[in-house]
Amino acid sequence: MRADQILHPTDHGLYCPPGDFHIDPIRPVPRALITHGHGDHARAGHGAVLATRETLDIMAIRYGEDFTAFRQVADGCIRIGDTQVSFHPAGHILGSAQILVQPDHGPRIVVSGDYCRRANPVCAPFQPVPCDIFVTEATFGLPVFRHPDPVDEMARLLASMAEFPDRPHLIGAYALGKAQRLIALARQAGIDAPIAIHGALQRLSDYHIGQGVDLGPLVPATADDVPSGLVIAPPSAFASPWVQRFRDPVIGFASGWMQVRARARQRGVELPLIVSDHVDWPQVTDTIRELSPEQVWITHGTEDGLMRWCELNGFAARPLRLVGYEDEPE
The missing domain is CATH 3.60.15.10 (Ribonuclease Z/Hydroxyacylglutathione hydrolase-like)
Known part of the structure; x- marks a missing residue:
């Protein structure tokens, strides 16, 4: 055949x-x-x-x-x-x-x-x-397209959080897979404090936790005073009024497409993280x-x-x- x-x-x-x-x-x-x-x-x-x-x-x-x-x-x-x-x-x-x-x-x-x-x-x-x-x-x-080690990209995130400790870091990540991977990588990089997540990520993140994936403590992203200063949200949230509740945020996005600088500029991304699945x-x-x-x-x-x-x-x-x-x- x-x-x-x-x-x-x-x-x-x-x-x-x-x-x-x-x-x-x-x-x-x-x-x-x-x-x-x-x-x-x-x-x-x-x-x-x-x-x-x-x-x-x-x-x-x-x-x-x-x-x-x-x-x-x-x-x-x-x-x-x-x-x-x-x-x-x-x-x-x-x-x-x-x-x-x-x-x-x-x-x-x-x-x-x-x-x-x-x-x-x-x-x-x-x-x-x-x-x-x-x-x-x-x-x-x-x-x-030659993606860097995600560990190095997490080091860039931590460096930005250290440089701008008073600015919440809002990172866009697709709701299924990328968001949970980013949280797990942040834990591996040493972020132990609660990470805030948009409501659209809650059920899928809960499912990952139920399957034995260690995401650490997560809290709802309802204010800009989250303990770790790190907020994960789906990209669609950045085009909604939701983002306006955060004062002077550092806007990031985690994607393999962030290697294309024009895409980062089009999205208004200050911290492009090249993390691809x-x-x-x-x-x-x-x-x-x-x-x-x-x-x-x-x-x-x-x-x-x-x-x-x-x-x-x-x-x-x-x-x-x-x-x-x-x-x-x-």
Whole structure:
């Protein structure tokens, strides 16, 4: 069986005919396999959903318990039609997984979803999975993107807090994954006092704590006199009246896109923190070299740059041209 008969892009997302399922579909489908809980990959309305336990829990938090008629926890190797599928850690956010699709006859395909190779204190590390075809994101698929160590970025945050002790530090971070990672990194950097969080982060942060992620003491961000001077909020909060309750704040934002100075200026960011939950250029190219697949399929990102690198390094590659995937929507 040819690879494109096993998995191919459609208007709804990646579709597997032998198993009759979609992976991270952008529209409601009868059967969906979900890599992780971010809103551009995990949508409500599917007839049945197969995902990790954490992803199913997160979808229930975000969409309500009735987000699907049927849900199944991905555990071990699962038979679906003429395929077997299994879920493996992606290192992106809590519960994130790569999906290995093994047809009865044909190549092994790994759909990596969003993934990261740096240590992340809020989720399991990326697990390399041998495969014939590797489906990779290319969010930061250009050589210019080389993200610094998050520990160094936390040192920059602490230095700013020491330099401006009377100014609250308001840091924007996506509500699922990035916010909790930033809090955990701040704890590792030595911030022991309570950290204030926007109300939009409360339920997801509580869930992480319930799963054993140490976030330390958290308090509601209802005033500018928080004990640590550190406030974490979703980016959307910075365009609302909420931000006006803080006097002369230092505005920061944690994202891999903060390496692009124009983006930081457009957002009015005084303290850009380059902390990404996606692979940068060295990580994605090193991963391809490590797996050494027969083919690389590239999706949602700078596909042409990675296509050219694959061509120069002897890897057969193709773009999937999937649409509907972007940074976690707010």
